[in-house]
Amino acid sequence: MSGAPEAAVRDLIYRAALLLDAERFKDWLALCAEDFTYRIQTYSPEIRKQMTWLQHDMPGLRTMIEMLPRHNTDHGQLSRHVSVYAIALEDGGKEASATSSFICHRTMLDGINAHLDAGETQLFLVGKYHDRFRLADGRPLFRDRTVFLDTRRLDKGSHYPI
Amino acid sequence: MSGAPEAAVRDLIYRAALLLDAERFKDWLALCAEDFTYRIQTYSPEIRKQMTWLQHDMPGLRTMIEMLPRHNTDHGQLSRHVSVYAIALEDGGKEASATSSFICHRTMLDGINAHLDAGETQLFLVGKYHDRFRLADGRPLFRDRTVFLDTRRLDKGSHYPI
Amino acid sequence: MSGAPEAAVRDLIYRAALLLDAERFKDWLALCAEDFTYRIQTYSPEIRKQMTWLQHDMPGLRTMIEMLPRHNTDHGQLSRHVSVYAIALEDGGKEASATSSFICHRTMLDGINAHLDAGETQLFLVGKYHDRFRLADGRPLFRDRTVFLDTRRLDKGSHYPI
Amino acid sequence: MTADLTSYGNEALPFVDSRIYSESSIFEEELQKIWKKVWLATVHESELAQPLDYRTLTLAREPVIIVRGSDNQIRAFLNVCPHRGNLIVRKPAGSLGVAEPSGNANHMTCMFHAWQYDSLGRCVDIPRQKQGYQDRLDKSQVRLTALPCEVAHGGFVWVSLDPAVMPLADFIGDAFGFMREELESEPLDIFHYHKAFIRSNYKLWHDTNSEFYHDYMHYFNRATSMMQKGYFDRHYTTFANGHCTVGSMEVKYDAYQGAGDRPLSFPGMPRNGWKMVDLFPGTTYNIRGSSLRVDTMTPIGPDLVMIEFRGIGLKRDTEEERARRIADHNTIWGPFGRNLHEDLLGITGQGVSMRPGTAPRRVLHGRRENLSIHDEIGMRHYYSEWARRVGRSPADPLGEGMAAE
Amino acid sequence: MTADLTSYGNEALPFVDSRIYSESSIFEEELQKIWKKVWLATVHESELAQPLDYRTLTLAREPVIIVRGSDNQIRAFLNVCPHRGNLIVRKPAGSLGVAEPSGNANHMTCMFHAWQYDSLGRCVDIPRQKQGYQDRLDKSQVRLTALPCEVAHGGFVWVSLDPAVMPLADFIGDAFGFMREELESEPLDIFHYHKAFIRSNYKLWHDTNSEFYHDYMHYFNRATSMMQKGYFDRHYTTFANGHCTVGSMEVKYDAYQGAGDRPLSFPGMPRNGWKMVDLFPGTTYNIRGSSLRVDTMTPIGPDLVMIEFRGIGLKRDTEEERARRIADHNTIWGPFGRNLHEDLLGITGQGVSMRPGTAPRRVLHGRRENLSIHDEIGMRHYYSEWARRVGRSPADPLGEGMAAE
Amino acid sequence: MTADLTSYGNEALPFVDSRIYSESSIFEEELQKIWKKVWLATVHESELAQPLDYRTLTLAREPVIIVRGSDNQIRAFLNVCPHRGNLIVRKPAGSLGVAEPSGNANHMTCMFHAWQYDSLGRCVDIPRQKQGYQDRLDKSQVRLTALPCEVAHGGFVWVSLDPAVMPLADFIGDAFGFMREELESEPLDIFHYHKAFIRSNYKLWHDTNSEFYHDYMHYFNRATSMMQKGYFDRHYTTFANGHCTVGSMEVKYDAYQGAGDRPLSFPGMPRNGWKMVDLFPGTTYNIRGSSLRVDTMTPIGPDLVMIEFRGIGLKRDTEEERARRIADHNTIWGPFGRNLHEDLLGITGQGVSMRPGTAPRRVLHGRRENLSIHDEIGMRHYYSEWARRVGRSPADPLGEGMAAE
Ligand code: FES
Ligand code: FES
Ligand code: FES
Ligand SMILES: [Fe+3]
Ligand SMILES: [Fe+3]
Numbered sequence A, B, C: 001m002s003g004a005p006e007a008a009v010r011d012l013i014y015r016a017a018l019l020l021d022a023e024r025f026k027d028w029l030a031l032c033a034e035d036f037t038y039r040i041q042t043y044s045p046e047i048r049k050q051m052t053w054l055q056h057d058m059p060g061l062r063t064m065i066e067m068l069p070r071h072n073t074d075h076g077q078l079s080r081h082v083s084v085y086a087i088a089l090e091d092g093g094k095e096a097s098a099t100s101s102f103i104c105h106r107t108m109l110d111g112i113n114a115h116l117d118a119g120e121t122q123l124f125l126v127g128k129y130h131d132r133f134r135l136a137d138g139r140p141l142f143r144d145r146t147v148f149l150d151t152r153r154l155d156k157g158s159h160y161p162i
Numbered sequence D, E, F: 001m002t003a004d005l006t007s008y009g010n011e012a013l014p015f016v017d018s019r020i021y022s023e024s025s026i027f028e029e030e031l032q033k034i035w036k037k038v039w040l041a042t043v044h045e046s047e048l049a050q051p052l053d054y055r056t057l058t059l060a061r062e063p064v065i066i067v068r069g070s071d072n073q074i075r076a077f078l079n080v081c082p083h084r085g086n087l088i089v090r091k092p093a094g095s096l097g098v099a100e101p102s103g104n105a106n107h108m109t110c111m112f113h114a115w116q117y118d119s120l121g122r123c124v125d126i127p128r129q130k131q132g133y134q135d136r137l138d139k140s141q142v143r144l145t146a147l148p149c150e151v152a153h154g155g156f157v158w159v160s161l162d163p164a165v166m167p168l169a170d171f172i173g174d175a176f177g178f179m180r181e182e183l184e185s186e187p188l189d190i191f192h193y194h195k196a197f198i199r200s201n202y203k204l205w206h207d208t209n210s211e212f213y214h215d216y217m218h219y220f221n222r223a224t225s226m227m228q229k230g231y232f233d234r235h236y237t238t239f240a241n242g243h244c245t246v247g248s249m250e251v252k253y254d255a256y257q258g259a260g261d262r263p264l265s266f267p268g269m270p271r272n273g274w275k276m277v278d279l280f281p282g283t284t285y286n287i288r289g290s291s292l293r294v295d296t297m298t299p300i301g302p303d304l305v306m307i308e309f310r311g312i313g314l315k316r317d318t319e320e321e322r323a324r325r326i327a328d329h330n331t332i333w334g335p336f337g338r339n340l341h342e343d344l345l346g347i348t349g350q351g352v353s354m355r356p357g358t359a360p361r362r363v364l365h366g367r368r369e370n371l372s373i374h375d376e377i378g379m380r381h382y383y384s385e386w387a388r389r390v391g392r393s394p395a396d397p398l399g400e401g402m403a404a405e
């Protein structure tokens, strides 16, 4: 992944990580095409099935994000540590796909006992991002993201996209 | 590390990480030259000596991998999170070396008490990869990997290459 | 960040990580301009203020590093895992800034009960590096680093730069 | 609908003492007197669809394996080797049809010394038995401890650690009566599983599942349910042995034929219906429109519980139907769903204020509203059974003859 | 300056038995007999500068909220809902002025069933109260448990869990007398907060704060203090209820007018002065030149303590002054500071050798040096109060009538 | 070869009650009555090769330092400061020749208040002793607690926490007799160290080391050993104080001269020989061809043990020989080795089924096969000694007069 389009894709993935960490969700969606789809998946060795734990198109994501303040939630800070592993250009450079490895930590705020826990960082999730992009004039947009989790014990879970 | 050979080396290291995570060990070996050597090392401040905890050449690795199904083992999922730090071309571009930082998590399956633990991710190992490559026609192959561990408490250990 | 100066900046950040991990602090400072400034910051949701936990200019850093052997300290091995996220060239390529994500683990040595703990790796800190660089003849030097921590529970703390 | 004569602590304003949620000694007693004595819902039969499929778990700390025998019958055994006590099958699920490194296909093999058991729990091989045991032990004398086990109520596998447990039919009584059509009309199928460790007492989760007053916590429910006609028509019904139900029986006939954009449901269930069965000591069946959610619990300590969440659809679902059920389910009940996260935060907060060593406090169970949806009768009924089983008053659990606070 | 008549264990060479640091039963007794009975310094008033600002914490495991009321008065309440015991306010700090998802602005809202309380602790809303409680409960009967609370001694909020606690003035006595000018001349302001979990007994931290003999551990102090004139002129003064002070009173007049490169100080404090107040059972005020550091502790178990560190300056600081104070403070006392790390390593080591289950050992408290800076009188004075409160001898805590070792 | 008259629980089929592996109270008793009373193998002398080299560890929770004195003699001391109980030396290994921040070269310095001790354990400096203690304490009265310590049996440092322990020679008896040539012919040298925390009872690890019936677990051993001639010729020998041995004595003369591709061995040991010494309560010497492995254990709780693994070669090894030994060792016994991982999985599984709070179960110890390799005599012999030491029957440890199950 040495060329300019690959570099643009890689930059975009990292920019998304920065915006998600900053909880600038609307700015994150601005990196996505209007037909963007997002899902969180994992495989359960208990029921021996792949599972889709969250799935949204763009309107669904917008609603989810707009509703966040109306919900009681764990406001712990998620920190996504991403390393882009592979980028492939497709369809003559109009499309691209990428695989990245990520580790997501959560620094606790109000999730349990804030006096004791706030400020402590815990491992939350590890997994892979499988992304698809559309490129126009060398500028990529997310068209699809599958967050594939290795971790399946999320305990109280989360209201945030990963 | 901005040029094409460097990019090819970096891609190869990441591809290796993906294949190892997927337990596609034979495909991993296909990225390695026939004279590839692999070792896991660490330093013990207890006995004040460097230790080699695993060392194999290509036939040794093949045997190790083929024998995996015959052994009782911990089937927890290893997730290697790698960041390539430095690549140096040598011998006029025919050789290269690279240093990468890695974090390896283990998502438990059958290692302890599956009912409680399966799906929980734990930090397993941190360390560095010190790799050497041979390049032919710009295509690199692993010639040597030293996995240098910072972590020395591996508890029940592992049957898998890192 | 596909061009040569960007690549040089990225390489420099990673080289710094390698030198810091190796506790080669003087070699680390050799990557920094003479007017380099370094600070560790975080935000406290308890007092609702940004805090600067460490701040030094070059002479301050030199003193800090020289004095290390005179202090009783925790000699656990810090392992910084860095992923460079964004690099921006400024001032016609004479300046640059970069944002990186990092995870810092500590492999215990003498910090608690060495017989039991030495060799165990624990999550120590997660955060971001915000770096500024000066480039001369395409060769970058650190001019400023702000280590911004998400983690605020450092327990017994550390004498080392992160 | 039963009359509510239940009270403890204070007749006007019943309460429990918070130490029933925080005391170690009470917790251990609950394991012995409740969790080892009753029927517990475990896995769904669709998790072991084929002969020789198995699932492993623990009940009150005891390792258990559930296996569909070569005869297609589902059985439960202690997953503990009679030789030297090793855990036998280590994976959460799989098929005995695949050979293990130390054993043969079709067998459960203890990896340690390769004692092998067939899918009916009989010991079929003790390596070098004659040489080591002569005539003192023969494999015919050895078998895995079989546990009472029945498949019932929507295809769940019910197990008890007590060989002398009352019949499952007696334990459940008619608690599933009003959900029978949904559960028994056709085969069901699992599509969702996840688990959560929560730093709280397991009973606080069952409390949450036993009252709807906390709909104030859920923006989703405030908007979609509480404001709707019929919400307050839902009533609790209590059953022997601590169980209760609540549901939208009255809504049923009005809404049943309605077509719309979320047409999926369960047999006999109105399109947007909601029915719930709370079973003592910690299982909940919850049908909300298109999916059945079943919660089961594994108490770990007074301040820690593992909750397992299952999502169930119909076996005959088309791919599209299944995807629809999954989306409906996970939007509110998945690990990233709107409601579940809130519910778990609720009991996490209780877990903080009632963690072991905190001062005894009164926890009010006093809402009475003609057994309707915001009545706390579900909880009161549960703790009456709890009192009977552990022989303690929930309001004065340490027999101090005085009330907390 | 008081005479030192304090001894335990051995008159010539006083010692304590290490089990006062390691025994669970003693620890639980300390929570009941000490931590739930005395006044404890908590947060600084500048952390809740505006009406409706709040801070949450725990004291002896009990959740507490400190809130500046709409009337600008600071109060403390149990942060526990009288309904079903949920933790009410979950964030460490904030303003009630902002509405929560389940409640209104200006209220503390329990997220679970939306009971709401105003900033004075009065219950102002019980959703569907009449329907659920009829005449059995009215919100006017419900309020958060108010705790004794006073703002004093440099603007700290002092709280007690004991409604019958003696007046704060009596508890403190004149312990702050020699620091009054520094603390009370003008408003102070917090600039630093961090916390540390340390695997050691909380009293070992207070010990460290109560003696300067350990300056041998700090290269920084050996170089800057111990070698300096006046170091050994500092003396301990003991006060009723277990408190003591130590400081550079004698240096004051010599050095006060001196100009130089580190001119920042506190009102009435010499430029390089150092004053310390150690308060039973675990708070320390420490002014070192430009900043006031205040340590408070939350004991978690016999072998685990959370220590919170605050750095305080003057409210009227310019930006440059504040930056200077922060740098001065953090160079030695921040999480990356020279001294704090060493101090914490010290008690971590003690925590290893005195962890629960280790053999009883004598811990010497026997340095006597005319109450001057290396005298261990501060500790001896503390343990005399400790003995009085828990009713045990520190040298023979289990009443075995014999000495450790 | 001794006759096996050992049995408990049931004469025909001896068993132990699983609670000896899971009860906290029994565990604490074991620490007091066994671990603090016997000789324990610790580090190898080659880990402290030079005068002033040291190693630190813990024995039954007590911090211990082993130091080679300036006189080249190896001694053991409590690594606890007589002043205020701090852990003195904090690193796992090093040389006292290097000065510490708070102390001088050649000394052990307690970082807290800089009390210094020489390599023979004598206190050589109490800072400002006279000023602080006057005539009440002099450094000549202070020394580190010396522990019984001997270097023996292949250069291991044996230590006891009991000053009145019987002589090491008496404790070991002739258990090392058949391994003497291997261990004592020439100096040995350590090349491998790692440790593992395992959630299981320490005795379960010793059990595994005391029987070879579990070779069924190891594909490696099934292939390379069990199928080989001579495997069943190996016999157990028991010794006083709970020790036993097993080995390939008979193979010795046949195979010794054989050349081949793995020629490395130990003096007096056949090329592919295998000898094992199991020492009560938890040390194992295991020579397998080219390397000596020594396991030592640190029990942490009934359900947690730290096991340390050492690999030992000959001091005179060439670089090539050493590399060969390391490869041979780690292929089966390293953290990535084939066998060790399997062994540790075995006891982990037992740890799950026998974790604290599980139902009492019988664990069979009943294989009898003329004391040969698959006989469980090693375990029975161990538990006879255990019973003698703790004064409990392994089959009825709580004196209920009845058997588990
Ligand atoms: S413990 Fe199962 S075969 Fe030995
Ligand atoms: S617990 Fe607070 S409103 Fe119910
Ligand atoms: S504790 Fe060792 S010198 Fe004070
Ligand atoms: Fe809910
Ligand atoms: Fe200090």
Ligand SMILES: [Fe+3]
Pocket: F214, F218, F339, F343
């Ligand atoms: Fe083995």
